[in-house]
Amino acid sequence: MQTYNSLTPEFIAKLQTIVGAEHVRMDAETLDRYKTDEETDERCFHLPDAVVDPANAEEIAAIMKLSNEYLIPVTVRGGGSGIVDGSIANCGGIVLLMERLNKIIELNSEGMYLIAQAGVRTIDIQKLANENGFLYAGDPCSAESCQIGGNLATNAGGNKAVRYGVTRNQVYAVQIVTPMGDIVDLGAPLKKCSTGYCMEQLIIGSEGTLGIITQVTLRLQPLPPCRLDMLAVFTDPLAAISVVPKVAKAGINPTSIEYMDNPNVRTTSQFLDFPGAPHKEDGIYVIFTIEAFNEDELDMKMEQLNDICEECGAIDVLEADDRIWAMRRNCLESVRLVSLVCTTDDVVVPVDEMGPMLQYIIKTVAKYPFPLRINAHIGDGNLHIVLCKMDLSDEEWEEQLGKFTREVYTYVYAHGGRLSGEHGIGSKKAGFMEEFTPRGELALMKKIKLAWDPNLILNPGKVFDI
Template structure:
């Protein structure tokens, strides 16, 4: 890893001249707020040397040019909801917080698009679109706290990805500050384009290593007026998982197909203080959402969903109320009740391999002393594994986690999968990226990084070791 220069009083003065003194933070008590994101393991925490809260792309451009001149690293931070240590300043230096870039610039009903700054909350975009009968389809579980810039940086998936795709599928154009400080617009409000390289798609998912996203124009779509949320409860995980191909081939076109194993059902019900959840002791929850533009179509699809679930072995099929979605959105938070330190993982495999992959992971987990919990977007092949440290020693925890990961990742790649479906690589999976990524693919990535960021200023220690 490259060694950087420290942030000196001279640099602090120059930062204050760019943003104003009140937006440059150097007090340790304040900097402690930036030492981690959603990472719970103190061994990964790192306090930055300074933090800055810019107001716009112009200020960010000046800050990036200063970083190149004085050779200090920049870690961009959105809502601090990363599950891959993506916002931790692992090389020290400067944290650049995007919270002041929080304006919704335009909502165009006729063109069905919205232009916002990178610090706007995802939930606020969804609510603004809904007011005019439109939908912003990006919907990560942390929508109430995450910022759109972070969604773009990690190519977040979320709860509607089965039908509408992931964050990159919602984007027309981006404004970015490049690693050398230029302000560039990538993409346009066009239905199609074959004019040169698709730069906005290169930036999306690059986790702040190829550019700092400052503004985005996203696609909006008509909001379906009819919706049903079905809760199918199983007691046999195999039956729950092997139902998915039948559902996807039935022409239902579900918006969401979510899976919660029984440990999550119990823990999230306890966390949300829901005392009367059905099949609390033995239930596996599959949540299926269907949206339509006609009521008769919704009725027909609901009948199809219920029939498939019942024929595949569901012990009960109900209409899911708001409690179910509240439980699903709190699966990560509920782990805090069980273990102060827990590790959230994110693996993606081909959709038709999701059932066998979950079975394999649970089989692997039986050989380890920690609790293995699984929730998944089973309609798009993306599963989340949580390991709870409980009262294990640090040495025992680290050894077992490493062995578990080696087995799980090797299996995922053997069936055509990858390390992350939506959380990104961050710092947490950097070494596994080097180990499991095909060498030709990794070489191209490193070539792009070095060409765009010759001084390795942006988010070092994340995604790849350039």
């Protein structure tokens, strides 16, 4: 790994000149606040040397130039809702906050796009789009706490990906500050474009290793006026998963197909104080959202869905209310009722491999000393495997978790899958990225990183090590 310099009084003085002294914080309380993101394992925490909150792209560009000159690492932090240690400054240096870049610049109704600064919360983009009769289709469960720039950096998925795709499908253009400190605009609000490399797509999902996203131009969809949430309850996980291909082939095109296993149903109903959650004793939930442009279409889709779920063995199919979605959105938060330290994995496999994958995981975890819970974006082949440390010692947890994870990843890659469907690699999975990524692909990624960031200043240790 690259070696870096410590912050000197001269460097700090120059930093203060760029952003103003009050926007460079080095007090113990602030440094402590930014030692982690959603990571709960203290061994992964790392104190930055300074926390800086710039006002605009020009200040960020000046910070990057200065950091290159003094060889100081910079780690970007959006909403800090990431779960792969992406915004932890594991090499020290500066944590760069995006929260002052928080303006929505334009909603263009005719062109159906929205321009926002990267630090705007995702939920505020969703709300503004809705108020204007549009849908912004990016919808991670963390929408209230994450930022749109963080969503692009991780290529966030979420609850509407099955119909609308993931974050990269919602983006027309980005503005970035390169690691060397240049401000560059990539992409444009065009329906089609065959004009050289698609650079904005390279930035999306690069987890802050290739540039700091400062502004985004997002695609808007017409907001379907009719919408219905349905809950199908199963007792057999494979039966629950078997609805996915049937729904796809029937052309229902649901907005969401979400899965919660029974431990998740129980804990979220307790966490949200919802004792009347349907079939909470033994139910596995599959939550659907369907949308349509008229009531007849909605009714037809509802009947089709109902029939498919019953055919697949659902014990109950109900119209759902917001509480079911609150349960789904709180799967991760509520796990802390069971264990303060837990880990969430996010493997993705081809949709037709979901059933065998789930079976494999349930069988494999039986050899290990930790309880498992699974929630999944099953329409996308994306499984969140949540493991709880409970009262295992640190050593036992690390050893057993490492073994389990390696077994699962080996299976995933043998069946055409990848390490992450939406959370990214961060520093948490960087070692596994080295181990599992095909050599040629990894070598190309490293060449791109070195070409963009020769001093390895920006987000060092994320995605892979050089």
